[in-house]
Amino acid sequence: MRHKNVEIVAEKCALQEILDVIGGKWAMSIIYALFSGTRRFSELERMIPGINTRMLVKELKNLTQNGIVTRKVYPTVPPTVEYTLTPKGRKLEPSIAELYKWGQEYVK
Amino acid sequence: MRHKNVEIVAEKCALQEILDVIGGKWAMSIIYALFSGTRRFSELERMIPGINTRMLVKELKNLTQNGIVTRKVYPTVPPTVEYTLTPKGRKLEPSIAELYKWGQEYVK
């Protein structure tokens, strides 16, 4: 008999927070795009094929509220808005980079 | 000017495969539970609070089809079914472990 005691894993808190951040369909793509540095809204839109305005806005708002990215507005005309990863967000880099590596190794 | 060229990131293939595997609400919990070794269906059910039968079945089927876990049936009465990570699945360990660490560091 290999497993006498079944330990409880995946207590809600940690898992939920993680999935709230990277669980969305586009969150990882956005974070990944921001690894390369600060980006404007339209840059992100062009870097991530298939995303639409509404989803980009929504995810960026979510990431901002979760303390993953910061949003900086320049009062220009037309408006300029820049998004940057926070330290908390940058700490996701190793994990996400690893996941991408895994994906590339195992896709077909 | 910091970013002359906007590189395209997050091509669909890699990202889609990754999210098909760990994007589901319970996938990460299941994979995480299997890091500790082979588990029976009912063990997983007890290790992951909040999951229900249907979702566990569904995710395990998904993970099996994606080559993340293997399913072994023993013709006993009552039936015994064991789930184990494949090498491909075990290669997710570093990334997911990192994510959990991140979650624990940054939850509240």
Add this chain to the structure above:
DNA sequence: CGGAATCCCTCAAGATACTG
């Protein structure tokens, strides 16, 4: 024990048009 089969429902995600 390890599922399969139903029913039900919310909400994530898409498309599109409009605006300061």
Add this chain to the structure above:
DNA sequence: CAGTATCTTGAGGGATTCCG
């Protein structure tokens, strides 16, 4: 340019019952 504002759809997920 960087977003709102609507409308719509389908799939993800939950609860429950039944079965070999």
